[in-house]
Amino acid sequence: MTEIEKKDETTSKDFIRRIIEEDVAIGKNKGKVITRFPPEPNGFLHIGHAKSICLNFGIANEYNSVCHLRFDDTDPTKEDVIYEKAIQEDVHWLGFDWQGKLFHASDYFEKMYEYAVQLIQNGKAYVCSLNEEEIRRYRGTVTTPGAVSPFATRSVEENLDLFRRMRNKEFPDGAHVLRARIDMASPNMKMRDPLLYRIRHAHHYKAGDRWCIYPMYDYAHPISDAIEGITHSICTLEFENNRELYDWVLDNIKANFPSRPHQYEFARLDLQHTVMSKRKLLQLVENKYVDGWDDPRLPTIAGLRRRGCTPEAIRKFCEMVGIAKSNSSVEMGQFEFCVRDDLNTKAPRVMAVLKPLKVVIDNYPEEETEWLDASYWPHDIPKTGSRKIPFTRELYIEKDDFLENPPKDFYRLGPGKEVRLRYGYCITCTHVEKDPKTQEVTVVHCTYDPATKSGNAPIGRKVKGTIHWVSSQAIPGEVRLLSSLLNDTVSSDDFLSQVNLHSREIVQALLEPSLRDAKAGDRYQFERLGYFFVDPQFFQEGKLVFNRIVSLKDSWKKKE
Ligand code: ATP
Ligand code: MG
Numbered sequence: 001m002t003e004i005e006k007k008d009e010t011t012s013k014d015f016i017r018r019i020i021e022e023d024v025a026i027g028k029n030k031g032k033v034i035t036r037f038p039p040e041p042n043g044f045l046h047i048g049h050a051k052s053i054c055l056n057f058g059i060a061n062e063y064n065s066v067c068h069l070r071f072d073d074t075d076p077t078k079e080d081v082i083y084e085k086a087i088q089e090d091v092h093w094l095g096f097d098w099q100g101k102l103f104h105a106s107d108y109f110e111k112m113y114e115y116a117v118q119l120i121q122n123g124k125a126y127v128c129s130l131n132e133e134e135i136r137r138y139r140g141t142v143t144t145p146g147a148v149s150p151f152a153t154r155s156v157e158e159n160l161d162l163f164r165r166m167r168n169k170e171f172p173d174g175a176h177v178l179r180a181r182i183d184m185a186s187p188n189m190k191m192r193d194p195l196l197y198r199i200r201h202a203h204h205y206k207a208g209d210r211w212c213i214y215p216m217y218d219y220a221h222p223i224s225d226a227i228e229g230i231t232h233s234i235c236t237l238e239f240e241n242n243r244e245l246y247d248w249v250l251d252n253i254k255a256n257f258p259s260r261p262h263q264y265e266f267a268r269l270d271l272q273h274t275v276m277s278k279r280k281l282l283q284l285v286e287n288k289y290v291d292g293w294d295d296p297r298l299p300t301i302a303g304l305r306r307r308g309c310t311p312e313a314i315r316k317f318c319e320m321v322g323i324a325k326s327n328s329s330v331e332m333g334q335f336e337f338c339v340r341d342d343l344n345t346k347a348p349r350v351m352a353v354l355k356p357l358k359v360v361i362d363n364y365p366e367e368e369t370e371w372l373d374a375s376y377w378p379h380d381i382p383k384t385g386s387r388k389i390p391f392t393r394e395l396y397i398e399k400d401d402f403l404e405n406p407p408k409d410f411y412r413l414g415p416g417k418e419v420r421l422r423y424g425y426c427i428t429c430t431h432v433e434k435d436p437k438t439q440e441v442t443v444v445h446c447t448y449d450p451a452t453k454s455g456n457a458p459i460g461r462k463v464k465g466t467i468h469w470v471s472s473q474a475i476p477g478e479v480r481l482l483s484s485l486l487n488d489t490v491s492s493d494d495f496l497s498q499v500n501l502h503s504r505e506i507v508q509a510l511l512e513p514s515l516r517d518a519k520a521g522d523r524y525q526f527e528r529l530g531y532f533f534v535d536p537q538f539f540q541e542g543k544l545v546f547n548r549i550v551s552l553k554d555s556w557k558k559k560e
Pocket of ligand 2: 040
């Protein structure tokens with residue numbers, strides 16, 4: 001742990017905010033703080049991006065400043081305006097705004113070209129005609145220095161001419177590249193005459209067919225930052241070695257930039273039991289392992305939104321994970337904790353039965369319906385409101401809540417056992433009906449004790465378990481139970497073989513009648529089962545579908 005990280009443990013500020021605080025204190029950049037979030041529009045954003053968004057936009061908010069949204073659109077072969085739209089929607093949904101400061105790296109292509117010409121004129125860049133394989137070979141290894149390209153000796157005039165003709169579409173892909181002339185023996189591999197431009201005859205979704213040469217990230221990024229007057233350019237740790245090149249570009253271009261930005265790196269978020277790279281997410285989408293980028297099983301922002309997570313929960317999670325200088329992976333449980341914690345005070349409690357088993361209360365009048373008052377909120381949540389739930393002779397409980405031969409510590413229903421129906425009566429199982437073929441229990445017969453209504457204690461005996469239920473007036477609804485998309489955490493490219501093919505279970509549930517009023521985007525806690533979300537897309541199509549956002553870790557804390 002470095003000194004600065006140690007210090008951070010005793011203050012509430014992370015190391016990046018401390019650096020910024022110091023910069024502001026000494027009047028660096030005239031005391032201004034401008035950040036940017038620079039996604040490549042080649043996929044949907046995921047929860048890792050949320051961490052970067054919370055950091056960059058969060059800092060801008062704290063300094064009454066602005067965070068630019070800049071599309072890093074330097075690779076036309078993979079980028080699309082569809083992604084650009086989705087990214088904007090996601091940033092807004094997370095609760096942030098770029099205040100009109102929306103830019104594209106491609107806005108600066110002409111400037112970047114000019115600066116490249118300047119570098120050539122100053123002997124700092126040259127056109128190299130080695131092919132990709134040769135460039136790699138000449139670069140050397142971490143332990144051996146690279147070799148200077150045979151094309152490094154081209155004259156300034158020849159370089160200017162070739163670079164101009166590269167732009168003028170005279171050469172095919174791969175024929176030439178523009179490279180910085182730095183040091184082929186540098187211990188930092190990134191500094192061994194890095195590529196600045198390559199030829200790509202591809203249609204750019206924004207710039208059209210104007211260009212066939214495209215700048216590399218390491219060249220485009222510092223220039224974009226400087227043109228926009230970014231002061232603190234925050235990225236993830238894998239770019240640590242790129243920082244030297246970031247500085248080289250800005251130190252070797254003569255221009256009147258409004259700021260001299262600096263790059264800072266923090267640890268990227270890595271969440272267990274899922275994949276976080278857009279490349280992998282794209283494979284899952286394209287190979288139809290999921291239903292699209294907004295499939296609620298994906299860790300994309302669109303997926304989490306469709307699942308029913310709130311932006312508050314995601315922001316809270318990012319805050320809890322914090323900003324560190326070393327990579328680590330975070331348990332899914334931590335994320336789920338934040339989701340539960342947020343929904344606890346937001347989601348009213350109702351009852352639904354996912355896998356119904358019929359119960360008949362033989363001593364309850366056939367035609368009777370009692371409307372029981374049931375609070376939407378537990379006692380520890382300072383909210384009021386209740387609904388009426390019908391109690392009828394025939395009702396449904398969860399299959400799992402009945403065992404024909406229960407072990408001693410099973411505090412639910414079984415032959416001769418008594419259990420409380422939430423908000424209703426205590427019932428005792430007298431006998432069962434079975435399917436003659438499969439021997440499966442089809443109906444559970446019970447008697448009820450009228451003296452135990454709505455939580456009244458039964459006299460002279462203990463009833464340990466309380467279960468949820470719905471009456472014969474329940475309404476049907478589809479419920480989707482979602483689990484981990486991967487069997488295990490895998491970092492290898494073989495992750496497709498680890499995809500959990502049972503990550504979505506669709507059940508036809510029975511819902512208490514108050515859920516007739518459920519609207520798209522509503523969130524509920526189904527007692528003992530978890531938090532659920534009315535899928536807006538299905539709702540629009542006229543279907544009531546609930547996604548399970550997250551299960552409850554310990555429901556009612558009864559020994560079960
Ligand atoms: P991926 O590897 O998922 O494709 P990326 O880094 O290529 O991600 P970009 O669109 O280039 O995706 O990312 C935009 C910003 O989001 C960058 O500043 C990047 O550092 C940040 N970012 C991406 N993934 C994470 C992550 N897992 N944790 C934190 N920040 C991230
Ligand atoms: Mg990237």
